[in-house]
Amino acid sequence: MTPQDFIAKWRAVELKERSAAQSHFNDLCRLLGLEDPTTADPRGDWFAFEKGAAKTSGGEGWADVWRKDCFAWEYKGRHRDLDAAFRQLLNYAVALENPPLLIASDMDRIVIRTHWTNTVQRETTLALDDLRDAAKRDLLRAAFTDPERWKPQKTRQSLTEDAAGRFINLAQRLRDRGHAPQRVAHFVNRLVFCMFAEDVGLLPDRLFMAMLEAARPDPAAFEGHARTLFAAMRSGGLVGFQRVDWFNGGLFDDDEALPLERADVGDLIAAARLDWSQIDPSILGTLFERGLDPAKRSQLGAHYTDRDKIMKSREPGRRRAGCWPSGAEARAGIEAALAREKAAK
Template identity: 60%
Template structure:
């Protein structure tokens, strides 16, 4: 088929989705010179129309066209909502093997979304008349034959670093003008979340970006514009004629905004044009924190843990045990469903109810599962732990649906992760990272958000994780940690000879007095190790994984490790 013939045929076509989809797709294959589903795969195993899959509510659905390892394609009738079609594909994609391209179209428009893990999503829209262009046709041919040619050039890591660098400069200028560092941090955290919310369509009509663009000529307006926006986000309201949802969560608890100069506003306009929907929470917080407080840079450099190393902790502590448990539960469900298939009447009903209960009990356990990071910094461990729990829950729901059970909606959320952090704006950064990560996951899987959009994260606490003062005696004692199933994290590294100089003599005396089991020569990290080991010993925590340094093997720290090893409570170690 020639391009002019294709365009002429489909320009005036008004058939609905069902009548037109297969014909349009087959004509497109002819136009591009690629194989059609029925020519390439008569069994429908790798390339087919109407690929059966699962919806999020447990019902059976169908992807209009699917090619394994290439794309999932959803058609809509002329004038229908292609954004809704994309959300539908996001719900299907896991059951379709997570193809790298998600495509939605009607007979007038084709929209291609890239969906590679750890890469920024790109959207390519091709109108009907664009198919007269040989380059556009070559692009679409790659969709069928060489999808890797469409892989984005920019990774999420690169985007995140660019965004963090922009805000480092803004934070520094605000501090230099005499604003309190914590006030600056809170203000900049708000700006970050506004840009994220805008790019995931929770904050409508590009309100933030437009407000900054309008203020470039008159920077004095920026403070009032932001104050109006924060006020609306606090309880839900309006900015002009635009309705703004209720966000708050403590991040937008008032309408305070700092005054901005022209260069600040220009920077915000530039930053707002980045795709904040793809920000990577696992590194964003730490990069951002470096920019907020230059005095922390060397410390953060020592403590920063990349996602790969974090997963070396999360895998054995969270993913492996819960996955093994689910596989055991799934086996029991399969056995009950086999009984139901053979039985009749009440026998069949009882077996089906037992299968449903097995699934429901496992999901209930996940909903109540708690992960504690008692030195959470800007939330890297918390975000990746939450994502791991949500992925396990999704797998359990999907596999339960495949076995014939109703598939539930997600119940795991930000309340599943607990944090303690002594630095107030690092604690807030951890909350922002968890909020962003949760919203990203929900949207990528095709689920919506409820209001208020931000639930208060009081489970991420700003306090000392090691000691607290007895109200009656005034003595310092071990600080209470919230109840948790597992503990993960990267406690601060500080050798015993540097503790007094870095932390102050009185604080060090108070900590050592509260933890008399440790020798006075023990390194700072060992206080976290000791506390964690005691919780495991008392069966209050099942598993833990902490990042430490090689120095913990030294004579000054070995007593705690030896005690734990004697009790068979240290089971795995990694080394660079």
């Protein structure tokens, strides 16, 4: 099947998911020069349609297509929510031997998410017209024949070190300007908390990033904007036209912010652009111990615990957690929010 034939056929199809999925996948195999599941593996031992799997949430389900050590693939009808398909795949992943790729598709697009342990998740979308491109077809073929080509090179730890390095540089510059270590530590950890909180939707509409971008041409404006935000996070309120909920705990016990210069704002914008859902809070704490003036560590109150201790120390029923890093419960709250967000993707 040529790319032109495939695109013309599937652009016109209006069948529902159940009627079209296997036919679409078989045509895709022909397009890529591969055998379809029934031809390649008549017994369904390693390549199969409707592969049964126990859900991690309980009960039974099935992946629309499964190829051992390569992928689990879920179809949805045209214009349906592919994030829902990924949530289904995550439910099946353990029973399907944790395939390295999770793929969701309708008749117009194929979305591929990497699923290796301790790597930064990568998402790639191939639209129907992208299949005209031989290089993109070759990349899709690798999902079947050489999934290692899809493996991200950056680990969660290296991403975390990148983020921490930017904050360590910021903290050093602030100390060099004469700010007390205690104030620097408190301020920097507020900024880190805001990045995690924004990533999981606890701060609305990319509010923190917008604040940073507004300070790029005028760094002196940052301090006032940050005070407004921190005051709202302490007790709830408006920042511009955006409603910000209150965050309990000691991290936002006042609205103090430190003045920033152009290089500081640049580092924060670069850090905010990272995928904070992939950054490990427990590793970040260790890096801050090394970076925020180890000689002053006892004054900073920088008490960090490992992931297991954090999770054991969680206290249920707290509406918003905001006392990180001195409180393990607050960091656990952020970590739990990140886990919920990741599971929902």
